[in-house]
Amino acid sequence: SQQGEEDPQALSIQEGENATMNCSYKTSINNLQWYRQNSGRGLVHLILIRSNEREKHSGRLRVTLDTSKKSSSLLITASRAADTASYFCAVLGYSGSRLTFGEGTQLTVNP
């Protein structure tokens, strides 16, 4: 069963604005990973945050993790039209055996 639930399901913003996507999960995790998928292609790995970390940055991306609330957020600052894609969170449990994906957020950045 899918652990992750993401909201919003769809987000439409103007270029230059910030985009925030949220992910919630149900059980304890080892880490949480965020991915981007353009138009039904393969997944591009964006960032991995471990359960003992609270925040990570990578370029225009900022990820937070709150294990007490079992939730994570992905912030994309100064968005560009090229950021238009589906964004997925995925959680890895303590066994490390499988990565379970959320339902995804479809982000549209309008030029």
Next chain:
Amino acid sequence: SAVISQKPSRDICQRGTSLTIQCQVDSQVTMMFWYRQQPGQSLTLIATANQGSEATYESGFVIDKFPISRPNLTFSTLTVSNMSPEDSSIYLCSVKGQGAFGTQYFGPGTRLLVL
């Protein structure tokens, strides 16, 4: 990071036929995974393929429908057997980076349409 290629990138098949998807990785990896992404949906794990042992299938997926081979540490195949339109999906190969808890990388996917 691992570079993963898949063949074919897309295919259109008739119902009742089978398609074998190949996955090639540029480095040796222990764990390889096959995922399915149905139209408009998220990814669902089909099975984990470890070299030298039988694949481990997730609930709802069976070997007769999705036989998997893993002949070495850089290659795997997934066959979608006796296809029906419900099998129309993107099939993605995936590997883990360093260690069981590392980054997981994905191939470009195989887009399958079954008529």
